[in-house]
Amino acid sequence: METAFERADSITPCPIGADGLCCKNCSMGPCRLVGKTDRGVCGATIATVAARNFARAVTVGAASHSDHGRDMAYTLLEAAEGHAPDYGVRDPYKLMEVADFLDVPTKDEEGERRPINDIARDVALAALGEFGKVRGEFYYRKRAPAKRQEIWESLGITPRNIDREIVDLLHRTHIGNDQDAEHILDQTLRCALGDGWGGSMLGTDISDILFGTPAPVRSQANLGVLSEDKVNIIIHGHEPTLSEMIVAAAMDPEMIEYAKSKGAKGIQMSGICCTANETVMRQGVPLAGNFLQQELAILT
Ligand code: SF4
Structure with a gap:
């Protein structure tokens, strides 16, 4: 089985791409700004092309992490x-804190605490509003x-x-x-702030509301956590909506019995x-490992 390490050894990084000097943003290109060529067909300079390439990388990162935050808001x-x-709401204290940031009232006109699901619904709607205010x-x-x-x-x-800063x-x-x-780089900063303090931050905060705010725990790490005599299930990806449910299902006595009925000693989650x-x-x-170890986990 081929791994990322073998593919990295066989690929020579493109020096033009590494410096952000290739532009293919329109069909008059691609324009490679190397040697005596310091402008694209449209007149874009080396600095402009490099800034555009960096900006596009930032928009992709901002879109993927912020859209994760949007999914968490829809789940809530x-x-x-x-x-x-x-x-459901596992951390009501965090819900109240987030409600405050989003100007969502937590008490009714008589000063009584509103029902928790009403607050959660309004927090979710206010969070979704942050994407297209x-x-x-x-x-x-x-x-x-x-x-x-x-x-x-x-x-x-x-x-x-x-969303506006990404677009x-x-x-x-x-x-x-x-x-x-x-x-271009000024707007890149604005886009990154919209993700870091907006979409990604909402993703983290709403995860805490739905799944609980983390506290110190003891655990283990590296590929040694894989078990020889249990069914190994590795959760992978970047949204906790599904992984939290897989963890819950793997602890279900019926699932553990099913694994045992097939000759395993149980289920090992990592x-x-x-x-x-x-x-x-x-x-x-x-934690079995990071992104680069996914093929190594399958090999193991
Ligand atoms: S440098 Fe200008 S002409 Fe060349 S691909 Fe980019 S946008 Fe098009």
Whole structure:
């Protein structure tokens, strides 16, 4: 079986790509800015092309991590409205904290605590609103220290909403749009802040609401956690919505009996990559390794 390490040995990294000097953002290219060529067909400079390439890498990362946050908000909404009975609010204190950040009232007009699922539903809807807020700036900027928010304001890079900054940055990197490398990088910062303090932060906070806020636990790590005489199940990916349910199913006595009926001594859960981090810090599920070790786990 071939592994990532063997493929890395057989591939020579492209030096033009490594410096971000190849642009294929329109069909007049691809333009390779090497040797005496310092501008693309459209006139884009080396700095502009390198900035565009970096910006596109940031938009992809921001989109994938923020969309994870959006999925967590939809899971909370489904749970609060009673459509996902296996999920629910496990950390009500965290729910109240997040409600405060999102300007969601936690008490009714008489000063009584609102029903927990009503608050959870409004938190989920407010979180989803952060992705496409029509006016102003996103609420979750309040998650950052006041001084940090002032710096963003002074630089004009406070995110308006999560999706808008991703789309705006992609728009700028297309041919005939923003040609100024520094200007492209300013928007790259704004996009990254929308993800880091918005989409990704919401993903983390809502995971805590749904699955519990992590506390120190003892566990084990590396490929030695795989068991010779149990059924090994490795959870892998970057969304905890499914992995938390697999952990619950693997602890079901009926499932353990089924594994035993086939000659195994039980079920050994472990994790790889991001979702492994989610389950090790909340459930103590052992960590088999990182992304690069996935093929090694199958080989083992
Ligand atoms: S956008 Fe400009 S530099 Fe990029 S491929 Fe088109 S012509 Fe070449």
